[in-house]
Amino acid sequence: MTGAPTEGHHAAHTWHEARQRAFDVATPIPPGPVPLRSALGRTLASNALALQDMPHYASSAMDGWAVNGSGPWILSEPGQRLAPHQASPIVTGGLIPPGAKAVLRSESGVISTDDDGLPILALGGTAKPGEPRNGQHIRKAAEEAAEGDILLKAGTLLNPAHVALAALAGLDHLEVLGKPLVRFLLTGSEVIAQGVPQPGQVRDTFGPQLGAVVELLGGIAGEQLRVGDSYEEWVAALQDTEPLPGEPETEAPADVVITTGGTGRSGTDHFRKAVAELGGRLLIDGIAMRPGHPAVLAELPDGRFVLGLPGNPLAAMMALFTVGSPLLAALGNGQLQDVAEVPCGAMIDADPGRTRLMPFTLVYGLASPAQHTGPGMMRGLAGADGVMVVPPHGVQLGELVPAFALPWGKPLPAPKSAEDKPRKATVRPQKKSPSGPVDWSALDA
Numbered sequence: 001m002t003g004a005p006t007e008g009h010h011a012a013h014t015w016h017e018a019r020q021r022a023f024d025v026a027t028p029i030p031p032g033p034v035p036l037r038s039a040l041g042r043t044l045a046s047n048a049l050a051l052q053d054m055p056h057y058a059s060s061a062m063d064g065w066a067v068n069g070s071g072p073w074i075l076s077e078p079g080q081r082l083a084p085h086q087a088s089p090i091v092t093g094g095l096i097p098p099g100a101k102a103v104l105r106s107e108s109g110v111i112s113t114d115d116d117g118l119p120i121l122a123l124g125g126t127a128k129p130g131e132p133r134n135g136q137h138i139r140k141a142a143e144e145a146a147e148g149d150i151l152l153k154a155g156t157l158l159n160p161a162h163v164a165l166a167a168l169a170g171l172d173h174l175e176v177l178g179k180p181l182v183r184f185l186l187t188g189s190e191v192i193a194q195g196v197p198q199p200g201q202v203r204d205t206f207g208p209q210l211g212a213v214v215e216l217l218g219g220i221a222g223e224q225l226r227v228g229d230s231y232e233e234w235v236a237a238l239q240d241t242e243p244l245p246g247e248p249e250t251e252a253p254a255d256v257v258i259t260t261g262g263t264g265r266s267g268t269d270h271f272r273k274a275v276a277e278l279g280g281r282l283l284i285d286g287i288a289m290r291p292g293h294p295a296v297l298a299e300l301p302d303g304r305f306v307l308g309l310p311g312n313p314l315a316a317m318m319a320l321f322t323v324g325s326p327l328l329a330a331l332g333n334g335q336l337q338d339v340a341e342v343p344c345g346a347m348i349d350a351d352p353g354r355t356r357l358m359p360f361t362l363v364y365g366l367a368s369p370a371q372h373t374g375p376g377m378m379r380g381l382a383g384a385d386g387v388m389v390v391p392p393h394g395v396q397l398g399e400l401v402p403a404f405a406l407p408w409g410k411p412l413p414a415p416k417s418a419e420d421k422p423r424k425a426t427v428r429p430q431k432k433s434p435s436g437p438v439d440w441s442a443l444d445a
């Protein structure tokens with residue numbers, strides 16, 4: 001449910017609504033050309049054709065001599081037309097001169113002189129009888145492809161060999177499906193990027209890994225910017241698509257900016273105010289889930305999405321999976337990931353009004369809630385096989401519970417055959433997220 005934010009409060013979406021909304025608000029980024037060095041892992045949008053024959057000229061496959069007819073051969077200058085019984089030196093990859101019929105490998109020929117003292121090439125060394133056959137050791141033009149042939153079909157997920165083939169064909173760019181470029185704005189004056197944090201400080205958990213997760217979710221990880229807690233820094237950083245002083249190079253404008261911290265409502269939490277000042281609008285303002293409930297998604301007038309992840313590390317990851325994953329999928333021509341189901345290895349009490357996202361480990365095929373899953377902890381997620389999406393009414397032991405795999409983990413096992421399938425969770429009418437103001441006071445961080 002999307003309600004207009006009420007003065008002083010916000011209307012939250014349910015977990016399912018939030019991920020669907022994050023998918024629905026974005027349209028696929030149109031295809032465009034990328035330089036070959038950026039093409040790896042992209043999906044080709046249109047066929048790549050051979051611009052000319054490949055190879056585009058006949059060349060030697062060996063070091064030796066280009067020859068015409070049978071030996072002995074009179075040696076002539078490289079590159080000139082060869083008359084019968086003439087030869088000229090050639091190296092691997094060298095252009096076959098007009099008149100040449102074959103290449104004799106260097107180890108199969110010996111140079112001597114004739115009666116007049118002129119240099120003569122004759123068979124010798126390791127030469128085999130009949131060498132060189134007509135056409136031997138010549139890479140013919142158009143052997144690999146003729147001009148206009150389809151080298152790579154639209155829809156191909158580009159691997160290194162595809163990129164090398166495009167380069168071999170002389171292409172500088174490939175037309176690929178759009179993929180969102182994501183920049184990062186890591187906020188918090190207490191956040192340090194190195195070393196052991198002192199009381200009052202925290203080590204940044206996002207900088208070293210968020211980009212990699214974004215790539216796993218289908219985005220391109222762009223630059224990271226760190227700012228403190230001042231409102232001016234926030235606004236400047238969100239505004240900024242130009243290179244910063246001292247930054248020599250900058251990327252194309254981002255499609256998505258992911259911020260960390262500042263999603264709360266204290267004096268140092270500036271997400272909403274900064275977005276409003278820039279003329280943006282909130283698309284998701286809080287989610288009835290735990291952890292990660294303050295997650296925000298906004299759109300700026302220039303079309304950039306801004307995803308506000310809460311500062312607490314586990315809460316941020318859950319918000320990223322819930323909102324970031326569908327948003328990046330939609331922008332990148334992907335699908336909304338299906339929610340799987342796993343049999344739950346514990347009884348989980350009701351928690352009316354909110355979905356709980358619980359990292360779990362699989363123990364004998366049952367999802368067992370992980371320990372150490374406070375919003376600021378990472379041990380539970382670090383050892384997890386997936387995340388359970390526990391409905392507000394809780395789960396009975398052995399019931400199937402919705403779940404998703406981790407972007408870096410193995411897919412979840414398919415539930416067993418019909419006979420030994422645990423019974424499905426009774427579908428109780430899910431309490432819609434309240435239409436009035438939500439009281440978050442019960443949510444202790």
Ligand SMILES: Nc1nc2c(c(=O)[nH]1)N[C@H]1C(S)=C(S)[C@@H](COP(=O)(O)OP(=O)(O)OC[C@H]3O[C@@H](n4cnc5c(N)ncnc54)[C@H](O)[C@@H]3O)O[C@H]1N2
Pocket residue numbers: 186187188190191202203204205206207260261262263264265269291292293294309310311312313315375440441443444445
């Ligand atoms: N009065 C209320 N207070 C809070 C509520 C609430 O409903 N009412 N919600 C709590 C919940 S839940 C969360 S989550 C956080 C959201 O906080 P913010 O997004 O505003 O983030 P900060 O306040 O800036 O930081 C929260 C926490 O996270 C640490 N942090 C920040 N950045 C990093 C980083 N890069 N690496 C590791 N840790 C980071 C920061 O030091 C704080 O400890 O609000 C609760 N409060």
Ligand code: MOO
Pocket residue numbers: 289290291292293294310312315316375376445
């Ligand atoms: O998002 Mo907060 O840390 O729910 O737990």
